Amino acid sequence: METILDKIIAQKKLEVAELQRSGFRYEEVRPHVSLVENLKKPGVTVIAEIKRASPSKGALNVEVDVKEQAKQYELSGAGAISVLTDTNFFKGSFQDLKDARSVVSVPLLCKDFMIDEVQIQKANEAGADIILLIVAALPVERLQELYRYATELGLEVIVEVHDEEELEAALAIGPAIIGVNNRNLKTFEVNLETTERLAKRVVSSGALLISESGIFTKEDVVRVQRVGAQGILVGEAFMRADSVADLFGALRI
Structure with a gap:
């Protein structure tokens, strides 16, 4: 049976073909700022996400003012900001990423299916x-090629995994950062036990560990920090929050 991930990747192939047909070219115009350095600091680094919608939860905050949201994240202490740029399934865009970049200086993660x-x-x-590279979305050889390409451009890469087999494929690259997504991208079910199960192997490899998805309370933060997470990626909770600053305070440990 076709999964949500299958549908997303099929759409990405169409988007890639369109970009290639358009003759897209880019120019590097600025230095990058480092998430790795923030993850090495004491405490848990919060990567706050701008996500208008999702396939599993539907609309979260479709009409969000991206610039204002990004500024609130930076002022509240985000160590990085993640921006969903997928349009068909998450209602985002590369313009959202540009808008965030125009108003903040913290590291920005382009969250998409590369x-x-x-x-x-x-x-x-x-x-x-x-950028994010999702092991579940890529053949191993392609994962390695894209990782090399991104790092050659000076970008940092979060290599995302969901289970033991994917983790071994990720570790073969020797990445600086591994993200454990507590959301199964095939079923979209969420369970923090995924981070707990995979954390020891990640930490022992020397990679920095980020726990992604399903984090809503200080207890959730404590739970993933206890097993070695140096960062958390939080999207839905921030997009639904009445006060970004208050939620940051509630999650801080």
């Missing part, structure tokens, strides 16, 4: 410092 170099170029041009 399958080709041209998407990485587009993210870089739009203001990304970090």
